Amino acid sequence: MGVGKSINRVDAIEKVTGTAKYVEDMLPSNALIAKVLHSTIANGIVKSINIEEALKMPGVETILTCFDVPDVLYATSGHPLSLDPNHPDVKDKLILSKRVRYYGDDIAAVVADNALNAQKALEKIVVEYEEYEPLLTPQAAINNKISLHEQCPSNELSRMDFEIKDGEVDFYKGKFSDDPYIAGREDLKGTYFSVPPVHACHIENNSCFAYMEGKKMIVVTCNQVPHTLRRNVAEAIEMPIGDVKIIKPYLGGGFGNKQDTMYEPVAAFLSKKLGGRCVAILLTREETFVNTRTRHGMDIYASVEVDENGKIKRKGLKLNSNGGSYGTHRHSITAYAVTNFFELYPSGEIQIGESSTAYTNLPSAGALRGYGIPQIDFAMESQMDDIAMEKGWDPIDFRKKNIMKLGFRDPFDKFYVKSNGLEECIDKGRELIDWDKKRKEYDQFNKTSKDIKKGVGMAIFCYKTGVYPIQLENAACRMVLNEDGSIQVQIGATELGQGSDTVFAQMASEILTIPESKIHVISTQDTDITPYDSGAYASRQSYVTGGAVKKTALLMKEKIIGKAAAIAKISIDDLTIENENIIIGKTKEIICSIGNVATLINFINDSSQTEHITAETTYTCLSNCFAFGASFVDLEVDVPIGKIKISKIISLNDSGKILNPQLARGQVHGGVAMAVGYAIGEQLLFDSKTGKPLNNNLLDYKIPTSMDIPEMESHFVETYEPTGPYGNKALGEPPLIPQAPAIRNAVLHATGVSIYKLPMSPQNLVHEFIKAGLIEDGRE
Amino acid sequence: MIKVIRMTVNGKLEELGIDERECLTDTLRNRLGLLSVKKGCEAGECGACTVLIDGKAKNSCVYLTVWAENKEIITVEGIRGKSGNLHPVQQAFVDEAAIQCGFCTPGLILTGVELVNSGKKYTREELRTLISGHLCRCTGYENILHALEKVVGK
């Protein structure tokens, strides 16, 4: 076995038999339940809270309010500690807040014997507010006289503005504006695109519980980055890091929304106040929508100018991002987006990017599969098709003249592109969807068909793997050899459904020849035991943690061979491992099995030989690389009712060497499906006057059902990325990225109508079709 | 108020004291330790809490336990063969990689079991309709459909 093969998931049996334990499955039966009181205004101050009546309610243990919490601001982003003073975490959160910053902010918490009693008590709390006007957009918030956070008077959390000249980036400090002129230049007028906030909608809600054993605070939670979480919790509740232990069991999906610190500090704080009793905060679906994180809504002004040969000459971008009420990832997501615009199509004489992240009175925006790139790719790739249409060019040929090529040096992170299968993805997709024939055929069809219009469209993307050099990229791995020749693999990297535990087993197997069935990847992270890892984000784990697994497996192999050589008195240079046996390389003569070595060395009564064979290493990744891909979409639009019916999506990805084709295809399917939701249906809605969330449930928030997902095909263009531990690069997030613009471009082909706003829901499409005259007598 | 009710759960007759405010999800999880029954919305929208009640897939979160009197309940814990072998639907989910995070999996498998028990065969399009009460955010349903086609496909 080993990498490149479609082995079954290592956790498959646990999951199909229902024995896989998630947070709530580990909850002690005597746990107390905490319910958080959420503000019913979006912007203001809690003047007073009366808990008198609430305290008298049955089952109530305690009630703590924003007037009872330590005045310690803490960070919530799931980033590793940055020693670089230019990249500090944003510390802007209190456990409960007097300053209300969004509709639903946490202002008090009731602890009771059960959820219903906690809820009933919550309803008895009387809050008096001083209310300010809700500032829901960057335009409204930036430079408003009311500041959301004292330390950020302008409400502009961060900016990144630059000009790229001769491949070098010149940073400057620009100014917020919402006009279409990039950097105020008349010659760089951008086309306006807008994308709304959306939600991850993992099926397991965010939940956690905390209790104390002696002086140790134990927090069990569904979090993608347990080691970072430990630091944030320790800071928030003012305990030493070593006194806090995070346990992360199986996760019911995360997609980035479980990267941040959520209610763990609140649960730990409440537990501490109750002498260490177990306190659980199990968010409802409605809370998960509002009180966790969203994908940033963005206003994008994109300007691209081309010459007659189809080469891009000038590029300008202005990107105003709605960061919501707390800073979490500060500007990282917006910065990722703005820079990507100059990476996928790097050509151009003038390249100017301006970007801003604003504090507003909406729920906090954070990481979500794709980290800003789905937003910018929608604008960028839509614009490419608009230009191609205007000029009468084939959209694919136009793209191919301008795409990033092998050897490209990323101006921002200053690494060179060493593998690039983008062009092959495009060519293969063109053939598989029968692009040239269908484009013509549908043009003919659409001439006579009034209600139903058909189109094919495509879009491409590039996406970085991990976050070097912006942040530290390291991971540790420990392997323990058992006397049956099996091993335990301990990693701080987290399985959240993407299949990382399985590919880690394959990676170890590749080197040690031990079959995956004998490689026990410990899925549960326990920060007291588990070696450090920065966790699951940026599609980094197979690339970075994979490096740690490989390094540790090599060390383990060396140790096993070393011990075998000592026993057999053969030079280590002559030995190698094959099929779980230590053999003489030249003659293939078997010396003994790995299990024999482990047993002998573990139990031999000889102080110079006895050893419990373990291996542990830390791997620091000092590289980055781009994953690439393309999407091709075949669809029809039912014009009078504004409904898109996608017949097929073909997703092509260059994620380097594919470690497990079957699981990799699963990542593509999931990414495509999530993107179909982003493209045609999903949007978090808020009352424009009050900021109150309107559709925070699974009926009104339209994540796709099985009947909304088209047939899909997944193809890999396998390149070999020399910096990846096994030639691999990012896969988890990328497949989501190009779907929305590919669908949009197919709608453009079908109807001739350019859409500039997501989602392409019936409401928005009918509006656009009426405007374009496609729906006759629309307003009669 | 505490009430005593009798129901058959995974083939075993249970006599339980329950709080009449409980929904079946609570009872199965908290009183019988059947933790495969997951909570994703508690409003009958996500399907993670699906169990079979007298052979029919229902959302246990919007089903009062008092209604389960004399009913036969099946959860994923109750579908393995006598020797512990996986049910064909479970095996198909394993083989087709129809699982990612695993949170929607037990509910979907039970809908699969309901389909197997119907004795009928289904087209892929019919299967799309029949599993539409289960939200899955990881798989795009693609491999789930493959798995079900393998067991009950036409």
Add this chain to the structure above:
Amino acid sequence: MYDIKTVLKATSVQEALKLLGDNEDATIIDGGTDVLIRMKERKLKNATLISIQDIGELYGVTILENGDILIGPGTNFTDIEENSIIQKHIPVLGYACSQVGSPQIRNIATIGGNICNGAVSADSVPSLLALDAILEISSPDDTRLIPIRQFHTGPGKTILKKQKELLTKIIIPKDSYENHGANYIKFGQRNAMEISTLGCAVNLSLSDDKKTIEDYRIAFGVASSTPIRCPFLEEKVRGMDIGEELFKTIRREVLHEVNPRDSWRASKELRIQLIKELSRRATKQAILNAGGTV
């Protein structure tokens, strides 16, 4: 755990009516998919529930001697959809029931609950309206029959007297389905697990030569503050020949009798467009179902 004071189980209509009279502020619960959600949303607290799930006489579909079809309000959507009488005589209702929520919901939610809940988006109601269903309403001392057109009085409001009455029968008259063709279109953004953005049901009959509309009934969900019929349009359409003029008339005239709302769920602009388009489509399909051609 739901905020329930007590659950009282009735096993007969008489018992349910007695419990209703004896328990002030009690709420009838059958499948529970609406009532329990209201409790979860804290719109209904400390509830006394009268469960009618075990009332056998409220369940099932039968065809009466006179050809009328009797549907027990306690019949769940799956059972209606799969019922052979429904499939044979009023497939439009079976289809409408198949559009509710999800398979698991349809396995428990009942048609009676769908009607009594009073929701303007109730999936079964437009078809029942277009079929001129008769509702039997029972109280301890009386039983009355009323046309479903008089049942809904406002958003979430019905003529049912809260502490007194129970919906006990749904009757589809024979002359509503005999020689008729019908069609229901539900529009939702998603193709499953959806609350109707707009629902349109058409039930019609054609002349012997299949060229002229004889009977025409059109009903909408979510086009006004209650599910509605469009009597003026119906009057206009009866007697019209099948052809472009017919569809133009429908598209034009239908707007006079609807009053769709602008809400965050859907804009008025979308709803108006849907009303026009779905009326046309549902009528077309109903004509085909009645044996006509378009």
